[in-house]
Amino acid sequence: MASNVDPSISTLRDDPARQRPRWPATLSVIIHWLAAAALFGALAGGLFVHRLSSCCDVGHWTVYNLHASFGLALLALVALRILVRLLRPWPALPGHTPPWQRLIARATHTALYVLMIALPLVGWSIVSAPGCCHINPYVFDWFTLPSLDPAPIPDRTVAFAIHSALAWIAMGVIALHASAALFHHFFYKDDILARIVPSLRSSLYSRDKG
Numbered sequence: 001m002a003s004n005v006d007p008s009i010s011t012l013r014d015d016p017a018r019q020r021p022r023w024p025a026t027l028s029v030i031i032h033w034l035a036a037a038a039l040f041g042a043l044a045g046g047l048f049v050h051r052l053s054s055c056c057d058v059g060h061w062t063v064y065n066l067h068a069s070f071g072l073a074l075l076a077l078v079a080l081r082i083l084v085r086l087l088r089p090w091p092a093l094p095g096h097t098p099p100w101q102r103l104i105a106r107a108t109h110t111a112l113y114v115l116m117i118a119l120p121l122v123g124w125s126i127v128s129a130p131g132c133c134h135i136n137p138y139v140f141d142w143f144t145l146p147s148l149d150p151a152p153i154p155d156r157t158v159a160f161a162i163h164s165a166l167a168w169i170a171m172g173v174i175a176l177h178a179s180a181a182l183f184h185h186f187f188y189k190d191d192i193l194a195r196i197v198p199s200l201r202s203s204l205y206s207r208d209k210g
């Protein structure tokens, strides 16, 4: 059966990029998946809370609090992730990666960082804006954060519109990011997905040796 592996794709032995660290730090991988889970949790909570009919009943507040908690946990995870990345840089992309893909990967990762920081901050601004409920965000019932004073976006309606638009943009960027990772894994059969799914690495080593 014909293989769709590009012959120009190098293996462990002949790719100079592989002389550098090949895998990200384990802590970076763990943070990647915790941040992804927090972002998915916040997105699901945000979409669900908006569809709950009666504002301010117990169900609404429970979902809202979970939503805000996931969002604020994400903010803390991003801070930690940036610190870990500074201490242990992410490995370079494999040598065969075309320049346009490098550009898109860089742009997508930058956009994800901006979204992971902006979404929770704009959400926090909604509940801190004058005229709003002035709810101090609860973080998983562990502790309460103060309102932002002054609110970075003073008009609550504007803040909500920005928050909502950013959430939809995030869904699009995540879909692009995840599709690219899966495409690399199944079409190029390179080690991009294995960077953040360590269980895939052993099969790459046996392929490299073969």
Ligand code: HEM
Pocket: 028, 032, 035, 036, 037, 039, 040, 085, 090, 093, 105, 109, 110, 112, 113, 116, 174, 177, 178, 179, 181, 182, 192, 193, 194, 195, 196
């Ligand atoms: C909310 C969801 C996600 C976010 C916010 C996110 C964010 C990121 C970011 C910012 C990076 C760049 C490296 C870093 O700084 O850690 C990255 C790397 C990566 N992500 Fe995600 N990710 C998400 C979900 C996923 C999913 C679902 C997949 C797989 C299907 C995936 C696959 C990858 C891969 C393979 C890399 C390594 C790319 C490389 O080495 O250049 N991510 N992710």
Ligand code: HEM
Pocket: 038, 039, 042, 043, 045, 046, 047, 049, 050, 064, 067, 068, 069, 070, 071, 072, 074, 116, 119, 120, 121, 122, 123, 124, 125, 126, 127, 137, 163, 164, 167, 168, 170
């Ligand atoms: C990654 C983090 C977050 C994501 C992805 C996110 C996403 C969303 C989404 C999708 C909605 C519904 C928008 C719509 O229906 O048009 C929403 C609503 C909302 N979000 Fe967030 N959000 C995040 C963080 C936060 C945080 C940290 C807070 C507050 C501290 C917050 C406060 C709100 C409020 C007040 C609403 C309106 C809820 C309602 O309709 O009753 N969000 N968010």
